[in-house]
Amino acid sequence: MKARHKRLGLVLVGLAGLGIGVWLVLSAFQKNLVFFFTPSQIAAGEAPQARRFRIGGMVENGSLRRDADGLTVSFVVTDTARAVPVRYRGALPDLFKEGKGVVAQGKLGADGAFVADEVLAKHDENYMPPEAAHALKQAQAAATPEPQR
Structure with a gap:
C-alpha cells in the first residue's frame, strides 16, 4: 500500500469519527432541548403532546x-x-404563591392538564423569565379589544 493510500484512509477514518x-452531540442536544409555551399556545394546540416542555405564566388566584x-x-x-391546569407532586419552591410568576416543566396529560415534574418560582418581585414576560404582554394585547372609531 502506498503512503498516499494510507493518508487517504486516515483522513476518511478521521472524517467518519468526526461525523x-x-x-x-446533536442527538444529545435534541433530547435535552426543552421549549417554552404559554397557556394560549397550549390552548391553540401548538405544544407537543408527547415531549417535555415548559409552561409559564401567573398562578391564578384561588386556584391552589x-x-x-x-x-x-x-x-x-x-x-x-x-x-x-397544572398538577405537581413534590415540594414547591418557597417563593411559590398565587398571583406570582411561575415556570413549570413537564408534559401535557391526556386530559389536557399539564403534569409538571419541576416547578420554578421567580426569585424577586422584578424578575420574570423574558419568554414569560413577552408572552404575558402578547396575551394582554390580544385580549384587549381595540378602541372603536
Whole structure:
C-alpha cells in the first residue's frame, strides 16, 4: 500500500469519527432541548403532546389546591387570556404563591392538564423569565379589544 493510500484512509477514518461525534452531540442536544409555551399556545394546540416542555405564566388566584398527602398540588397557570391546569407532586419552591410568576416543566396529560415534574418560582418581585414576560404582554394585547372609531 502506498503512503498516499494510507493518508487517504486516515483522513476518511478521521472524517467518519468526526461525523459520528457531531451526530452524538446533536442527538444529545435534541433530547435535552426543552421549549417554552404559554397557556394560549397550549390552548391553540401548538405544544407537543408527547415531549417535555415548559409552561409559564401567573398562578391564578384561588386556584391552589393541596391533596391530603401533602405533596400533590394542583393550580392553574394563566397568561390572562387562557388558563391551563397544572398538577405537581413534590415540594414547591418557597417563593411559590398565587398571583406570582411561575415556570413549570413537564408534559401535557391526556386530559389536557399539564403534569409538571419541576416547578420554578421567580426569585424577586422584578424578575420574570423574558419568554414569560413577552408572552404575558402578547396575551394582554390580544385580549384587549381595540378602541372603536
